[in-house]
Structures are given as C-alpha cells and as structure tokens.
Amino acid sequence: MNIKWTHERSLMLSRVLTWAMFLLACAVLFLIPIITEWYDAVSGKPPVRVVLTVCLYISDVFAILAIWELNLLLRNISKQELFTEKNTRCVRIISWCCFGVAAVCCVLAFWRLLAAMIAVVAAFVGLILRVVKNMLAAATEMREENDYTI
Amino acid sequence: MPIIVNLDVMMAKRKISAGELAERIDITPANLSILKNNKAKAVRFSTLEAICRELDCQPGDILEFVKDDEQ
Numbered sequence: 468m469n470i471k472w473t474h475e476r477s478l479m480l481s482r483v484l485t486w487a488m489f490l491l492a493c494a495v496l497f498l499i500p501i502i503t504e505w506y507d508a509v510s511g512k513p514p515v516r517v518v519l520t521v522c523l524y525i526s527d528v529f530a531i532l533a534i535w536e537l538n539l540l541l542r543n544i545s546k547q548e549l550f551t552e553k554n555t556r557c558v559r560i561i562s563w564c565c566f567g568v569a570a571v572c573c574v575l576a577f578w579r580l581l582a583a584m585i586a587v588v589a590a591f592v593g594l595i596l597r598v599v600k601n602m603l604a605a606a607t608e609m610r611e612e613n614d615y616t617i
Numbered sequence: 618m619p620i621i622v623n624l625d626v627m628m629a630k631r632k633i634s635a636g637e638l639a640e641r642i643d644i645t646p647a648n649l650s651i652l653k654n655n656k657a658k659a660v661r662f663s664t665l666e667a668i669c670r671e672l673d674c675q676p677g678d679i680l681e682f683v684k685d686d687e688q
Binding site: 612616617 | 644648649652656657658659660661664
C-alpha cells in the first residue's frame, strides 16, 4: 500500500500530535504530586518535593498555554491564513512560554543543577522562536504591502 | 499618506461608475475602492496606464502629492 504524503496529511499529523501533547500536559497536572513523591524516593538526594512541585505546576501551565497557541497556529494554517498578525502573536506567546519555563528551571537549579541544562535548552528554543516571530512579522508586512498594491 | 488619489474627481468628469471602471481596467471593485479611498500602498504602472487610458487623463490628474504638514 502506497500512501502519498501530502501537505494536508502532514498538517493533520501535526494537529493530532499537538492534541495528544495537550492531553498529556493536562494529565501531568494531576500527576505532579505522584511524580515529585516518586522522584524524592528514588533520587537519593535531599528532598525537594515542595520546590519541585511548584516549579512543575508553573512549567506545566506554560506548556499548556504554548500547546494551545500551537493548536491555534495550526488551525489558522489549515484555513490558509499564514502571514497574519494572529499567527505572529501565537509564535510570540510560545516563545515567552519557553522563556518562562527557562526562568522556572533557573530557580529549580539552585536545588538540582540538572535543571540549569533544561533552562538553557528552553531559553534556546525560546530564542529561536523569537527570531521566527520576527521573520513572520516581516512576512506579514510584506504580504499586506502586496495585498494593497493595486 | 502624502500621495492622494483623486480618482473620484476624474470619474465624475468622465461620468463613469466605479463598477464600470473596475471592469474596463480589469481590477476588482474592491481593489478600486481601496485605491479611491487612499488605502492602497502601491500602484502598478500597468494599472495606472489602464486608468489613464480609460479616463483619458494624465497620472498627475489622478495622483497628487501633499506635504505632511499641509495635511
């Protein structure tokens, strides 16, 4: 069976994965107490349950917001609305969510140094998205210029 | 914007409606409206040529430059 990979199928896959990630992030909200309890039990280091719980809750909220904006972005793309102010705003919000997670991980790093690495990765992704947002904003301006060229 | 489009004036002189002009110069009525209401950001030479041909006028009859402090 030969399945032809099209743009629509790719978009559908992205939307399905985004929804799956959204459900996972929502499920994690309820599982955080169990996760932190398990972590303290297996880490063999001084307990950080309270700090870890707070940090995970805040990070999960950022993650849910970012995934929601991603879903909005994909919905606009499926409606052929690519270079719009709304999409620029979506990418901006996702980048700030990444920076938010980086900030939270920086705080957690005082207790667990590994969180510093996660902070760097999150900040890096946030920076990349920020540049993508700048590019999208420029493309939106060019499209508008083109649309109003008679 | 410093460039004013005085299309309405020339259309009234030549007694031609917006719909008819749009059809003759092969642009949509919506685009003609954008042009007439000074919302356009640019005009192609081909469009300007078509307008001048149909309205029998010069570009200067349709386009006017107004300095920012005069507006």
